[in-house]
Amino acid sequence: MVRGGYMNRIARVDLTSRKIRVEELSDELVMNYIGGRGWGAKIIWSEVPRGIDPFSPENKVVIATGPLTGAYFTGTGKTTLCSKSPLTGAYGDSNVGGRFGVELKQAGFDALIIEGSSNEPVYIKVFDGDISIERAEHLWGLGSIETEEVIKRDLNDRSISCLTIGPAGENKVYFACITSDFGRQSGRTGIGAVLGSKKVKAVVASGSMDIPIHDVDAMVEVAQEAYDYCFKSEAQKAWIRQGTMQLILWSNENSALPTKNMSEAVYEKAEMISGDAMESRVKIGNHGCFCCAMPCGQISKVKEGRFAGTIVEGPEYETAAMIGSNCALDSIEDVVKLNRVCDELGLDTISTGSVVAFTIECKRRGLLRGVDADYGDVDRIIRLVEDIAYRRGIGDLLAQGTKRIAEKLGQEALKIAMQVKGLEISAYESRAAPAMALAYGTCDIGAHHNRAWAITYDIKVGRMLYTPDKAKWVIYLQHVRSLFDILTCCRLPWVELSLPLKYYEELYKAVTGINYELKDLLLVAERVYNLTRCIWLREYPEMDRSWDYPPPRWFEEELPSGPFRGVKLDKQRYSELLDEYYKLRGWDGKGRPTKSKLRELGLEFVIEGLEKLHVKLSEN
Amino acid sequence: MKLEVLEEKCAACGVCELTCALRRFKANNPKKAMIRAEMIVLKDDVKVRVKVCRICEEKPCIKTCPTGALKFNGRWIEVDETLCTLCRACASVCPFEAIFFHRDVRGPLICNLCSGDPQCVKMCPMEVLKVVNV
Numbered sequence: 001m002v003r004g005g006y007m008n009r010i011a012r013v014d015l016t017s018r019k020i021r022v023e024e025l026s027d028e029l030v031m032n033y034i035g036g037r038g039w040g041a042k043i044i045w046s047e048v049p050r051g052i053d054p055f056s057p058e059n060k061v062v063i064a065t066g067p068l069t070g071a072y073f074t075g076t077g078k079t080t081l082c083s084k085s086p087l088t089g090a091y092g093d094s095n096v097g098g099r100f101g102v103e104l105k106q107a108g109f110d111a112l113i114i115e116g117s118s119n120e121p122v123y124i125k126v127f128d129g130d131i132s133i134e135r136a137e138h139l140w141g142l143g144s145i146e147t148e149e150v151i152k153r154d155l156n157d158r159s160i161s162c163l164t165i166g167p168a169g170e171n172k173v174y175f176a177c178i179t180s181d182f183g184r185q186s187g188r189t190g191i192g193a194v195l196g197s198k199k200v201k202a203v204v205a206s207g208s209m210d211i212p213i214h215d216v217d218a219m220v221e222v223a224q225e226a227y228d229y230c231f232k233s234e235a236q237k238a239w240i241r242q243g244t245m246q247l248i249l250w251s252n253e254n255s256a257l258p259t260k261n262m263s264e265a266v267y268e269k270a271e272m273i274s275g276d277a278m279e280s281r282v283k284i285g286n287h288g289c290f291c292c293a294m295p296c297g298q299i300s301k302v303k304e305g306r307f308a309g310t311i312v313e314g315p316e317y318e319t320a321a322m323i324g325s326n327c328a329l330d331s332i333e334d335v336v337k338l339n340r341v342c343d344e345l346g347l348d349t350i351s352t353g354s355v356v357a358f359t360i361e362c363k364r365r366g367l368l369r370g371v372d373a374d375y376g377d378v379d380r381i382i383r384l385v386e387d388i389a390y391r392r393g394i395g396d397l398l399a400q401g402t403k404r405i406a407e408k409l410g411q412e413a414l415k416i417a418m419q420v421k422g423l424e425i426s427a428y429e430s431r432a433a434p435a436m437a438l439a440y441g442t443c444d445i446g447a448h449h450n451r452a453w454a455i456t457y458d459i460k461v462g463r464m465l466y467t468p469d470k471a472k473w474v475i476y477l478q479h480v481r482s483l484f485d486i487l488t489c490c491r492l493p494w495v496e497l498s499l500p501l502k503y504y505e506e507l508y509k510a511v512t513g514i515n516y517e518l519k520d521l522l523l524v525a526e527r528v529y530n531l532t533r534c535i536w537l538r539e540y541p542e543m544d545r546s547w548d549y550p551p552p553r554w555f556e557e558e559l560p561s562g563p564f565r566g567v568k569l570d571k572q573r574y575s576e577l578l579d580e581y582y583k584l585r586g587w588d589g590k591g592r593p594t595k596s597k598l599r600e601l602g603l604e605f606v607i608e609g610l611e612k613l614h615v616k617l618s619e620n
Numbered sequence: 621m622k623l624e625v626l627e628e629k630c631a632a633c634g635v636c637e638l639t640c641a642l643r644r645f646k647a648n649n650p651k652k653a654m655i656r657a658e659m660i661v662l663k664d665d666v667k668v669r670v671k672v673c674r675i676c677e678e679k680p681c682i683k684t685c686p687t688g689a690l691k692f693n694g695r696w697i698e699v700d701e702t703l704c705t706l707c708r709a710c711a712s713v714c715p716f717e718a719i720f721f722h723r724d725v726r727g728p729l730i731c732n733l734c735s736g737d738p739q740c741v742k743m744c745p746m747e748v749l750k751v752v753n754v
Contacts, residue, residue, distance in 0.1 A: 072638050072648060099634070106651065149661060158658055182661050208651035208722060216646050227635075227743060240631075240745070285666060286746065287659065288633030293745050295631035299666045309664035 004214035005067030005511040006030065011109050011131055013124055015198055016057055016116030020131045025110055031514070032602060034524050035066025036488035037093045039111055040082025041531045044091060045606070047113075050538045050613070054086040054190075055172055055197035057117035063104070063163070063203065064111040066488025070102040070211045070290065071511050072223045074230055074499075075490025077102055077290025079163075079180075084539075085189035086174045087351070087401045088422035088446045091535040092189030095485055097289035097297075098181030100161040100205060107207030114200060123151070123202040128209065136201040140170060143344030144179035147202055160206040166346025168389040169196035173399040175351035175424070179343060183287065183297065183313015187348040189423060189445050190401075214513030222506045226499060230293035233497045240286060243296035244317035245275030251321065254459055255562040256428045256436075258326040260375055261357035262418045262553065265429035266562035267325035277332040278315065287313055294493060300336050307337040315339045321427035322353025327360070328375035341382050345389040351401060354424035355388070356381055358402050361416055367409050370394045415552040420447035421536075431554045432564035433458040435470040438577055441548040442474065444532040450485075452477035453495065463564065466573040471581040479525040486525060527601040530585075530593045534606045537592060541615045544590045548578055588618045596620050621695065622675045623731070623738060624750040630668040632659040636740035636749065643739050645725070652722050654731040655740055670748065671718045673697060673731040681710035681719060681730070689727065695736065701727035 010029075012021040029035075033042045040062040052058040062082040069076055079101035085092025104112070108129045121136040139147050144166035152158055161181055169176035169192035176192030177185045186192075195201075213219055230236050238246060251257040252270040259267040271277065282302060288295025302310040315324075315335050323342065324335045342349045360375055362368035371394055373380040387395030397405055402424050406417035418425045423446020430436040439452035449455075452474045461469070480501070484491035487508065493499040505518045516524075537543055549555075554569045582589060586597030595617050598607050610617060634657055637650035645652050655672040675696065682690045682697065689703035690710060704727040711719040711728060720729040731738075733751075741749040 070648065072642060077633075102650070106649065145661065158660065159656075182659065182666070208649070210652075210724075211648040213648045216642065216648065219648075220642055224743075227745075231745065236745070285628070285668070286631035287666075288631035288635075288745070290633060291635045291638055292631070292633045293635070295633050295745055297631070301664070301666075311661075311664055311666055313666075 003030070004212045004513055005071065007105050007108050007110050007209070007211070009109050010111045010113065012113045012115060013131060013133065014116045015114065015118040015122065015133065015200070018133055032524065033528065034486045034521070035069070035110070036064050036078075036080040036095070036486045037082055037482060038486040038524060038528045039064045040080060040093050041091065041528050041535065043113060044082060044084060045531055045535055045609070048084050052084065054084045054089065054194055057198070059084050059194055061114040061191060061194055061198070062111060063114065064488065065101040065105050066486060067512050068487045068489040068507065070105045071213065071507065072219055072291065073489065073507050074226055074291060074293035074493050075289060077292070078488045078490055079104065079186070080485050080488055081178060081186045081191045083189070083191045083194045085191070085423070085445065086172070086193050087190045087403070090421070090539045091532045092191060092445050093485070094186040094188040094191060095488070096163070096178065096180050096184050096186035097490065098161065098184040099290045100163055100180045101488065102290050103161040103205035103207050105207065105211055106209050107205050108209055112203065114195070114198060117197065118199040121199050121201050123204060124200060126203070126205040126207075128207050139201045141167065143167070144346045145182060145344055148179070148182065151202060151204055157206065160204055162202050162204050164202040165192045165195050165200070166344055166389070168346040169193055170201070171389060171391050171399070172196050173347065173389060173391070174401040174404070175348045175355070176346050177348040179346060183343065184289070185343070185348070187350060188448055190348070192346050213511055215510045218510035219507065222503055222510055226493070226503045227293050229499055230493055230497055235497050236294045239294045239296045239492070239496060242275035242279055243298045245278050245298065245315065245320060247317040248274040248320055249276070251428070254455070255432055255559065255564045256430065256455060258321050258427050258429050260328055261326060261361040261416060262425070262429050263361065263557070264561055265431065265559055265564070269330045270325060272330050273320050273324040273332055273335050281332050282336055289490065292490070294497065296492065302333045302336050305333055307333050310337050310340050312336050312340040312343060318427045319349040319353070322350045323356070326353045326357045326427075327381055329378055330376055334378040338378060338382060338385070341385055345385065347385065347389060350426050351424040352385060352388070354402050354418055355398055355405070356384060358405065358417060359384070359398055362409060362413055365412065367413050415556065418551055418553065420550055421547055423447050425550070428455050430455065430550065431559050431569055432463045432567045434466050434569065434574060434577060435474055437550050437554060437569055437574065438471065438581060439474050439477070441550055441578065442478070442581060444529060444536070447550070451481055453481070464567070466570065466577045468580045471577055471584055474581065475584055478529055479522050482529060483521055483525040486528060487521075523601070527603060530598060530601055530603060531606060533593060534603070534610060537610055537615050538613060541613055545578060548591055549574070592617055594618050594620050621733065621736070621751055621753045623672055623733070623741070624752045625670045625672065625674070626748050626750070627668055627670050629746045630657055630670050630748045631746050632657040632668045633745065635743050635745065639740050639743045643734055652725060652729065654720065654729045656720070671716055673718045674716055676715060680713040680715070684709045684713045696732045697730050698732070699727045699730060704728065
């Protein structure tokens, strides 16, 4: 049997010794962790020592594809990046679409592990089996998109794919992102800053090798059925038209649109920054990730006014909400401009929107001086964002993210610091959405929606309910959704077009030849979720259930407006929901996986590792 | 028949490329395709180029080929791999940059409309490609 879907090689790029070591992909990684964030979690557990500074040479960046990356199916253009996050000090990952992973695989590698640190700026070039470390002095200081363009020009090749960082990554801004293929970002958890600390300006891939497939005919058959399914869907057309931007008005109607540092969940000017505003005022085209059946990426261009001529890939919902409504911008043109500024600087727009709005609220409450930016003031906000990226003045503090700023400013600031475990909350205000609040509370990278977009379930079954089914649903999502980051393909056809999961099961079998059923794949996802939880425990042996709560604002302040006016999260009932979540997961009351659960998942080595650190795990 | 290409609608996802390579070579390898979609980022604009044989009037590739490896069969350009010396003269004169090479393949990669039933047309989510009869 030929095992398909893998190039069977992983490369270690050691920047300190400038040595590149190629290793065969182990059966353990293939069978127990599959790919993507599965590999990231395993490699970080096994190779990144506890307690190290995320910016030290001991930290590693894992750039991983999965068996489905590059295969013939909708949404196979994904790559996952994993590292010890500077924002959270624990496990972090973030995936990116486009084409980078496909090029990496066609160049002969399933994953790169970037280790050590360089003294001079470099970029890593992966071309058809060869990996080299190239000088990048001439790129240092350039914007993310600029960098990509200069590399393509220098190499005289437009078909290559790049991961780049901007000045924010160079300056180790804790929420610096990585940009790919013009406008795609691996946004969260600050891995751009980790690359910056290693002096890696870019990773460039180009390959022309075949990706081995176990059964090509079976893959083509399942793919064509899936494409037909997507093409027939009405939702597919809406996704091509507006992409994630459809969600602005949906979120606003459902009282979930972050507004003014999430002090409100309804924005009176939502229409000005909505999908309709984008489509009618700035949209000029689409950009799809590799082989997508519903290319949702939007290309926008400001057509009039001061920012005329500004182009950006996007905006995406998360961006328009976090730098738009959350900072009270009132035109789509302002959103496009600020989006482009963030993209070039290499800043995650979600965390940036949170930090800016939090800064403004702290200023208004008299908790922070030396800030002139205010809600809606795009010019001053742009200046503030630049100060953050270049760590000028107050920007040096703000560059450390919401949690660290709040710790400096004290109790009142901590209550309105919209983060969990150090990661800024993404764009769903959840005071009237207990399942979504639980999803944020228990997400394994800090508060991010991508592991469990549970708000649709809150809307479906009841906004005020704290019933056990909500905990069950959050766990289900945390496994299914992270499975996509393990197989390393896009989840949107499943989420938005309801493309049945059986297609992915069939595709996985056709591509790899490995006879895993969906339940086996979900078991891997559960293994990985428990492993990432244990990485947190290893870093923070003191971690307990108090870490799994959203910020006090959601428990203490009532929603001031909108259909859920007067609503806030109920702490007692949230706590009971959390108990239910732990019980269903096989975790103890402190939120620690039990030994029997870890054994059941084949994670005995984790028990050993944690016990060495005197982290007490209960038996059952 | 020939392909009509509405470049301005293209999202550069590349599903046409992989469809092409799978159909022609059974290879999961977009770099073996006879069609390519490429996004070009300018200072204040983004354009996509779709590179595929348009069966142009002049057919400079045929005229340029020093060994007579290319001929027009009345419907598409045929390649005689036994005559091709891989000199790439054809690619250098193609006004649509639509002729490609791959080290595993003997001879240039030029769209042959899947012998009259182009598969890429069916797979494009943006309806960029159309078959027109001429």
